[in-house]
Amino acid sequence: MNSAPTPVLDEDALQRLRELDPGGQSHLLERVLRAFESSLLRLAPQLREARQRGDVQGVRHVAHTLKSSAASIGAMRMSRLCAEIEAAVRQEAVEGLPALLDDVDREFGVVLQAVQPLRGATG
Numbered sequence: 001m002n003s004a005p006t007p008v009l010d011e012d013a014l015q016r017l018r019e020l021d022p023g024g025q026s027h028l029l030e031r032v033l034r035a036f037e038s039s040l041l042r043l044a045p046q047l048r049e050a051r052q053r054g055d056v057q058g059v060r061h062v063a064h065t066l067k068s069s070a071a072s073i074g075a076m077r078m079s080r081l082c083a084e085i086e087a088a089v090r091q092e093a094v095e096g097l098p099a100l101l102d103d104v105d106r107e108f109g110v111v112l113q114a115v116q117p118l119r120g121a122t123g
Contacts, residue, residue, distance in 0.1 A: 006077070007114075008075065008077070008110055008111055008113075008114035009073060009074040009075055009111070009114050009115070009118070010074030010075075010076050011074070012074070013071070013072065013073060013074030013076075014029065014073070014074050014118070017029045017032055017072075017073070029118070029119075030118070030119050030120070032072070032073060033073060033115050033118055033119035034119050036069055036070075036072075036073050036075075036115065037112060037115050037116070037119060039065075039066075039069055040066070040069075040108060040111070040112065041112075043062050043065060043066055044105070044108045046058070046062050047059060047062040047063070047066075047101070047104075047105075048105070050062060051101055056089045056094060056097070057089070059085065059089060059097070059101070060085070060086050060089035060090065063082040063083075063085040063086045063089075063104070064082070064086050066078065066079075066082045067079050067082035067083050067086060070082060070111070073115070075107075075111045075114075075115075077107055078104065078107045078108070078111050081100060081103055081104040081107055082104060084100050085097065085100050085101065085104060088100060
């Protein structure tokens with residue numbers, strides 16, 4: 001059995017954000033997490049719609065956009081899945097795309113659950 005599960009959000013990435021606002025007066029972490037959440041809530045449906053239309057370039061564009069924003073808050077699994085989706089489209093290796101899209105879709109919910117308690121922590 002696996003020991004401790006990998007955290008959804010990488011603590012080092014969150015700590016880097018905290019260090020940018022040492023006293024917390026700017027509420028930087030909360031603002032970044034809120035911006036990410038809002039972006040995810042806008043982009044997740046776009047990704048699903050592009051997928052339903054068979055618009056692989058639309059899928060690639062959304063995955064590219066989410067890849068770096070997910071990494072910036074420490075959602076490393078989501079970032080990695082987005083990178084894999086982007087690479088699969090670029091290489092026209094679309095046979096593996098449905099499974100990746102299913103995985104990233106599930107990860108959206110997991111990350112949102114992890115973000116919500118943090119973004120409201122002091123706000």
